Amino acid sequence: MNVVVCVKQIPDPSTPGQLDPATKTLVRGGKLVIDDSDMYGVEMALQLVDKAGGGEVTLVSMAPNSEVSGLRTGLAMGAAKAILVSDDALVGTDALGTAKVLAAAIKRAEPDLILAATESTDGYTGTTPVQIAELLGLPAITFAKHIEVADGTVKVDRQTEAGYDEVSSPLPVLVTVTAGVVEPRYPSFKGIMAAKGKPVDEVKIADLGIEAGQVGWGGARQEITDIAKAEERKAGEIHVDEGDGAEKVVAYLEKLKVI
Amino acid sequence: MPIATTWVLAEAAGGKPLGVTLELLSKARELGGTVEAVTWGGDAATVAPELGKFGATRVLDAGDIGDSLPGVAVAAALAARIGAGEGADVILIPQTYDGRDIAGRLSAKLDRPVLTNVVDLAGGDQPESCHAVFGGSEIVKAKFTEDGPRIFVVRPKSFAATESGGGAPEVVTIEVPDSGATNAAKVVQRHVEERSGPKLDEAPVVVAGGRGLGEAEKYSLIEDLAKLLKAAPGASRAIVDAGWVPYSYQVGQTGKTVKPTVYIACGISGATQHMVGMKGAKNIIAINKDQDAPIFSLADLGIVGDVHKVLPKLIEALQARG
Ligand SMILES: Cc1cc2nc3c(=O)[nH]c(=O)nc-3n(C[C@H](O)[C@H](O)[C@H](O)COP(=O)(O)OP(=O)(O)OC[C@H]3O[C@@H](n4cnc5c(N)ncnc54)[C@H](O)[C@@H]3O)c2cc1C
Numbered sequence: 010m011n012v013v014v015c016v017k018q019i020p021d022p023s024t025p026g027q028l029d030p031a032t033k034t035l036v037r038g039g040k041l042v043i044d045d046s047d048m049y050g051v052e053m054a055l056q057l058v059d060k061a062g063g064g065e066v067t068l069v070s071m072a073p074n075s076e077v078s079g080l081r082t083g084l085a086m087g088a089a090k091a092i093l094v095s096d097d098a099l100v101g102t103d104a105l106g107t108a109k110v111l112a113a114a115i116k117r118a119e120p121d122l123i124l125a126a127t128e129s130t131d132g133y134t135g136t137t138p139v140q141i142a143e144l145l146g147l148p149a150i151t152f153a154k155h156i157e158v159a160d161g162t163v164k165v166d167r168q169t170e171a172g173y174d175e176v177s178s179p180l181p182v183l184v185t186v187t188a189g190v191v192e193p194r195y196p197s198f199k200g201i202m203a204a205k206g207k208p209v210d211e212v213k214i215a216d217l218g219i220e221a222g223q224v225g226w227g228g229a230r231q232e233i234t235d236i237a238k239a240e241e242r243k244a245g246e247i248h249v250d251e252g253d254g255a256e257k258v259v260a261y262l263e264k265l266k267v268i
Numbered sequence: 269m270p271i272a273t274t275w276v277l278a279e280a281a282g283g284k285p286l287g288v289t290l291e292l293l294s295k296a297r298e299l300g301g302t303v304e305a306v307t308w309g310g311d312a313a314t315v316a317p318e319l320g321k322f323g324a325t326r327v328l329d330a331g332d333i334g335d336s337l338p339g340v341a342v343a344a345a346l347a348a349r350i351g352a353g354e355g356a357d358v359i360l361i362p363q364t365y366d367g368r369d370i371a372g373r374l375s376a377k378l379d380r381p382v383l384t385n386v387v388d389l390a391g392g393d394q395p396e397s398c399h400a401v402f403g404g405s406e407i408v409k410a411k412f413t414e415d416g417p418r419i420f421v422v423r424p425k426s427f428a429a430t431e432s433g434g435g436a437p438e439v440v441t442i443e444v445p446d447s448g449a450t451n452a453a454k455v456v457q458r459h460v461e462e463r464s465g466p467k468l469d470e471a472p473v474v475v476a477g478g479r480g481l482g483e484a485e486k487y488s489l490i491e492d493l494a495k496l497l498k499a500a501p502g503a504s505r506a507i508v509d510a511g512w513v514p515y516s517y518q519v520g521q522t523g524k525t526v527k528p529t530v531y532i533a534c535g536i537s538g539a540t541q542h543m544v545g546m547k548g549a550k551n552i553i554a555i556n557k558d559q560d561a562p563i564f565s566l567a568d569l570g571i572v573g574d575v576h577k578v579l580p581k582l583i584e585a586l587q588a589r590g
């Protein structure tokens with residue numbers, strides 16, 4: 010079974026985000042890392058291929074600046090190879106444009122199963138994966154908290170408002186995974202060394218038959234009109250508990266007439 | 269051109285429209301033009317009067333979609349209607365599990381962009397949406413640059429639900445075309461997780477626990493306190509991922525947005541993704557042993573202390589009051 014995992018490479022989330030006042034978008038650039046949310050997809054894919062007893066895991070990523078460091082993490086975890094779509098024309102691409110690019114790249118790998126995260130850490134539109142499925146003419150099951158594959162069928166426990174649904178689909182299918190679906194492994198030293206030699210196929214949008222007008226700022230057909238500081242909540246009273254913390258809370262709840 | 273028609277995807281559960289559906293209908297009225305609600309799931313007749321009360325003048329019903337996923341079926345029905353020249357200028361979709369699926373499918377079918385994570389919307393010929401970024405510390409405003417169906421995916425609790433006093437709307441059946449291979453995923457079995465007490469996104473008081481509780485068993489402190497305050501128990505994602513409590517307890521970006529009168533955060537650090545879901549609470553109480561925890565930056569009352577000491581005392585004090 011061949012599995013493609015969509016892997017987004019993002020600025021390190023532990024360094025605070027910034028908006029560029031000129032272009033009014035997130036400042037990107039510098040070294041990118043693998044989005045934590047996609048570690049679950051990579052791990053899930055590795056386990057499913059292992060269980061199937063054959064096949065390989067291919068990572069697919071789109072990033073404007075030829076960035077591969079996030080992909081290397083996925084390769085170090087055990088993925089066999091990667092496809093990176095990188096092109097200057099991609100700066101400013103929205104979710105639908107991203108989906109068009111990723112769908113075209115994924116097609117090349119002819120996967121039985123495509124995994125993505127329910128939402129990315131920096132963009133969190135959460136629509137890209139379903140858009141990819143629609144563009145590829147595939148079914149999609151989102152919010153998976155458990156996945157099993159057997160006899161060409163995938164069985165998923167899908168998170169719902171009320172609890173969860175068991176959903177089943179024939180392969181090929183796209184599935185988005187929630188955090189917690191599996192415990193991602195840490196890349197081993199051996200894995201990190203091996204990853205350096207694994208193939209990363211870097212392609213331009215023209216190689217995928219995509220025109221510049223479909224992506225980037227123009228393709229997005231939306232504009233950011235303003236960025237403003239939200240009304241700030243002020244910190245109130247801070248009290249160090251000396252055995253009287255509970256009393257403080259009770260008094261506060263009384264004042265609010267909650268009790 | 270002014271907005272002539274707005275569609276609201278009227279998600280319902282158990283024969284009742286979700287709260288967010290009523291919020292979206294209320295906002296749709298402000299945009300001007302006709303407000304139509306889109307329903308699916310087979311209970312259109314039951315929910316229609318309520319949808320009318322909040323401003324829907326017509327209900328477009330995709331009907332009982334059986335074991336299909338709404339993402340495929342509802343998007344196909346809407347795309348067909350738009351293709352037939354009976355579309356809408358604005359489509360408001362709730363940011364729920366199914367809402368997001370419908371938005372993604374519809375966007376790709378129509379080749380139209382989507383604006384997601386909308387927390388406010390201003391009317392006009394080209395409506396302007398607000399999006400909370402960086403844990404809600406900054407607000408980004410955006411607009412589409414073209415006419416045609418503008419797809420907005422809106423976070424629950426973004427607008428107030430206000431009645432319009434409208435009567436029961438006409439229910440029109442819309443056809444769900446065959447979606448072929450994309451519709452191959454089928455629901456085999458539905459599971460409902462029991463939850464007692466008030467609903468997380470409706471309760472006036474929410475008591476939420478995080479990793480600072482130390483272990484799953486200690487979540488009972490949250491449940492006990494919640495019961496005494498007639499509150500809904502909630503959680504950070506850290507303890508949902510760890511399997512201590514079900515996903516339906518999660519507050520934050522990927523979980524529920526709550527706006528209670530009081531939110532009590534116990535052993536929660538205050539990550540941006542958590543805060544974006546609860547900073548709309550009227551009053552916030554935080555209990556955390558680290559006085560530099562970010563949660564204190566927006567707490568009205570912060571207790572720097574150990575949850576294992578403060579919570580049992582608090583429970584005891586409330587019990588004593590009877
Ligand atoms: C794409 C994405 C989406 C996300 N969505 C959400 C979301 O919807 N909701 C959400 O909550 N998170 C979400 N997160 C995760 C978020 O970033 C944090 O990891 C998470 O909120 C942390 O949970 P926590 O505060 O319980 O744990 P921690 O951050 O580990 O904090 C535990 C806190 O407990 C305190 N503590 C420890 N012991 C005690 C004690 N004995 N007494 C008192 N205090 C104690 C510590 O000082 C610390 O501040 C998301 C992350 C990503 C990347």
Ligand SMILES: Nc1ncnc2c1ncn2[C@@H]1O[C@H](COP(=O)(O)O)[C@@H](O)[C@H]1O
Binds near residue numbers: 071127
């Ligand atoms: N540029 C990208 N490269 C690879 N995968 C992506 C990219 N953008 C989005 N994805 C995938 O789609 C998921 C949802 O992204 P988003 O729609 O941005 O919330 C991500 O978690 C990834 O799995």
